[in-house]
Amino acid sequence: MALLRTFLIFAAASGLQRVFASLNDSFTGAGVRAVFPGDGNYASASAAYNLRFTLEPAAVAYPSTPEEVSAIIQAGIDNNLQVVARGGGHSYVANGLGGKNGSLVIDMSSMKNIAVDSSSNTAIIETGNRLGDVALALNAAGRAMPHGTCSYVGIGGHSSFGGYGFTSRQWGLALDTIFAINAVLANGTIVRASEDSYPDLFWALKGAAPSFAITTSIEVNTYPAPSYAIVMEYTWSNMDYEIAAKSMYSFQNFSLAGPASPFSGELVITKGSQEGQVTFGFTGAWYGQKGSAVPTLQSWLDTMPTPTSSSLVGDGSYIDTVAQLSGKNLNTTQAADSTDTFYAKSLMTPEGDPMSFEACSAFMQYLATEGFSSNTNWFVEVELYGGPNSKIREIPNNATAFSRRDTLFTFQLYASSSNSLPPFPEEGFTFVDDMANSITSNMPATWNYGAYTNYIDDQLENWQTLYFNDNYPRLQSLKAQLDPNNVFMFPTSIKE
Numbered sequence: 410m411a412l413l414r415t416f417l418i419f420a421a422a423s424g425l426q427r428v429f430a431s432l433n434d435s436f437t438g439a440g441v442r443a444v445f446p447g448d449g450n451y452a453s454a455s456a457a458y459n460l461r462f463t464l465e466p467a468a469v470a471y472p473s474t475p476e477e478v479s480a481i482i483q484a485g486i487d488n489n490l491q492v493v494a495r496g497g498g499h500s501y502v503a504n505g506l507g508g509k510n511g512s513l514v515i516d517m518s519s520m521k522n523i524a525v526d527s528s529s530n531t532a533i534i535e536t537g538n539r540l541g542d543v544a545l546a547l548n549a550a551g552r553a554m555p556h557g558t559c560s561y562v563g564i565g566g567h568s569s570f571g572g573y574g575f576t577s578r579q580w581g582l583a584l585d586t587i588f589a590i591n592a593v594l595a596n597g598t599i600v601r602a603s604e605d606s607y608p609d610l611f612w613a614l615k616g617a618a619p620s621f622a623i624t625t626s627i628e629v630n631t632y633p634a635p636s637y638a639i640v641m642e643y644t645w646s647n648m649d650y651e652i653a654a655k656s657m658y659s660f661q662n663f664s665l666a667g668p669a670s671p672f673s674g675e676l677v678i679t680k681g682s683q684e685g686q687v688t689f690g691f692t693g694a695w696y697g698q699k700g701s702a703v704p705t706l707q708s709w710l711d712t713m714p715t716p717t718s719s720s721l722v723g724d725g726s727y728i729d730t731v732a733q734l735s736g737k738n739l740n741t742t743q744a745a746d747s748t749d750t751f752y753a754k755s756l757m758t759p760e761g762d763p764m765s766f767e768a769c770s771a772f773m774q775y776l777a778t779e780g781f782s783s784n785t786n787w788f789v790e791v792e793l794y795g796g797p798n799s800k801i802r803e804i805p806n807n808a809t810a811f812s813r814r815d816t817l818f819t820f821q822l823y824a825s826s827s828n829s830l831p832p833f834p835e836e837g838f839t840f841v842d843d844m845a846n847s848i849t850s851n852m853p854a855t856w857n858y859g860a861y862t863n864y865i866d867d868q869l870e871n872w873q874t875l876y877f878n879d880n881y882p883r884l885q886s887l888k889a890q891l892d893p894n895n896v897f898m899f900p901t902s903i904k905e
């Protein structure tokens with residue numbers, strides 16, 4: 410508080426003081442804890458996961474109820490501030506802090522309730538939860554839902570934009586389990602959106618939530634935790650790029666043939682130890698009958714050289730695969746979150762128009778040459794979304810705001826600074842952009858590829874189409890109705 414007062418004396422002439430005092434009055438009146446610039450804990454309250462971003466929000470407020478969220482939004486409107494929610498804070502471009510300076514941040518971390526209803530097999534999950542804690546709470550009731558691997562990712566952002574994990578071919582994206590969303594609108598109104606109530610809003614929230622509301626809880630259908638589950642790991646160290654290109658192409662071929670839906674996985678490509686090589690890996694999981702994991706993959710393995718190493722990992726229980734894939738504690742209250750300094754982007758390949766061999770080859774050659782000399786730590790993941798048996802694609806592209814369901818692979822292209830600390834090297838941007846370009850420039854100009862909103866990219870041109878494709882015009886008209894004053898605005902928010 411002493412620090413804050415000093416700061417406020419400095420800021421007195423600027424009008425900022427008036428804003429802080431007004432916010433402080435509103436928050437005090439509503440019983441909401443908040444952190445302001447100048448407070449001793451402001452730096453930690455406003456720190457981004459990606460240290461490439463240092464942003465200065467107007468304040469970070471910590472509500473405990475939807476009514477408090479509403480009061481904070483109202484205080485933001487009264488002070489002409491743009492308002493943003495932060496869930497787990499894992500946005501790649503610090504959009505949970507507004508993606509720019511001066512936003513009013515609503516940090517959801519005090520809203521962590523999870524209520525599992527065993528009679529209906531549904532759960533109400535407050536949006537301050539992280540994925541690991543969600544998995545533990547559902548598993549304690551013998552239930553599960555699809556979601557990504559990192560236990561520290563917030564369910565708030567994750568389920569707003571999709572939410573892919575290795576159960577997604579069987580169960581869909583995290584957002585596909587949602588049948589109702591409790592949310593606070595840009596005018597402070599508290600609503601419960603579903604197919605019957607605020608159906609347009611519900612449609613928009615499932616794929617573009619942060620542009621339309623602050624969600625306070627999601628109501629989801631759960632699945633029985635699979636009775637058998639196992640993780641598969643294969644590594645081919647230092648593979649010549651020509652072989653790596655053939656390996657990726659034959660994985661595409663295998664994927665197009667449609668492995669059974671309890672199967673999913675990703676290729677993981679990292680730097681090789683010599684120019685011209687990459688290290689090629691596969692990590693997958695199986696949620697079906699015991700003994701069928703490797704047979705499901707066998708027709709692809711038959712096309713591959715002998716791996717350097719391979720293993721089945723896990724004790725056969727579902728929750729153990731979640732822990733194995735996370736590589737971290739599932740209980741996120743037991744250890745601190747990490748950070749990184751990175752630039753990442755994504756590329757979603759259309760299942761109906763798969764990559765040519767030339768594109769696979771150019772990509773691997775690029776990784777084996779430019780990737781060999783890059784001063785970044787990089788990796789590529791090629792995640793299997795599609796194939797004829799995938800639940801993700803059973804839902805039409807226009808059924809929710811998430812528009813890229815006919816995706817075969819989602820590439821994640823990711824480079825960190827060499828020590829994971831700032832600064833991120835300038836050449837790292839073109840290095841990662843050209844990974845994607847090596848594929849797209851070897852495909853027809855009309856290739857209808859996309860990008861994934863949960864791997865949000867601050868350098869992407871044409872993001873409206875890449876992220877939202879044919880759904881963008883409807884999102885724009887809903888934005889005009891539901892948030893005409895652009896209260897929820899950040900670099901990649903829907904623009905009227």
Ligand SMILES: Cc1cc2nc3c(=O)[nH]c(=O)nc-3n(C[C@H](O)[C@H](O)[C@H](O)COP(=O)(O)OP(=O)(O)OC[C@H]3O[C@@H](n4cnc5c(N)ncnc54)[C@H](O)[C@@H]3O)c2cc1C
Nearest residue numbers: 496497498499500504505557558559563565566567573624
């Ligand atoms: C280590 C790591 C691993 C990952 N693994 C996967 C994976 O396996 N699969 C996958 O699909 N994705 C994965 N992701 C991406 C992840 O899904 C996104 O970064 C996600 O958006 C993060 O959500 P968050 O709540 O943690 O982030 P935040 O930064 O808090 O939020 C992200 C965005 O969502 C908005 N938002 C958050 N909460 C709310 C809310 N309650 N109401 C409205 N808007 C809200 C924010 O304003 C922001 O725009 C991974 C990310 C990291 C860093």
Ligand SMILES: *[C@@H]1O[C@H](CO)[C@@H](O)[C@H](O)[C@H]1NC(C)=O
Nearest residue numbers: 413414417429430433434437
């Ligand atoms: C915020 O309001 C409280 C209660 O009115 C007051 O004690 C505190 O000094 C105020 N802080 C600032 C920064 O104005």
Ligand SMILES: *[C@@H]1O[C@H](CO)[C@@H](O)[C@H](O)[C@H]1NC(C)=O
Nearest residue numbers: 462463464465508509510511
């Ligand atoms: C935010 O403000 C800080 C401090 O003034 C500045 O260093 C940073 O560049 C600003 N960021 C943006 C995106 O404007």
Ligand SMILES: *[C@@H]1O[C@H](CO)[C@@H](O)[C@H](O)[C@H]1NC(C)=O
Nearest residue numbers: 658659660662663665666712
């Ligand atoms: C592609 O898959 C088919 C079966 O679906 C198989 O017969 C063929 O050999 C595969 N080709 C490659 C290059 O892997």
Ligand SMILES: *[C@@H]1O[C@H](CO)[C@@H](O)[C@H](O)[C@H]1NC(C)=O
Nearest residue numbers: 542545546549740741742743
């Ligand atoms: C997570 O750890 C905390 C602290 O040890 C504990 O209180 C909590 O019960 C744990 N949660 C679960 C779901 O195990």
Ligand SMILES: *[C@@H]1O[C@H](CO)[C@@H](O)[C@H](O)[C@H]1NC(C)=O
Nearest residue numbers: 612805806807808809810883
């Ligand atoms: C999706 O598109 C189909 C075919 O054009 C149309 O019949 C349907 O009404 C659309 N659904 C929504 C939710 O817009």
Ligand SMILES: *[C@@H]1O[C@H](CO)[C@@H](O)[C@H](O)[C@H]1NC(C)=O
Nearest residue numbers: 594595596597598890891892
């Ligand atoms: C707030 O916005 C919603 C959606 O546009 C609308 O239904 C509601 O009437 C508005 N409430 C007020 C108080 O203006």
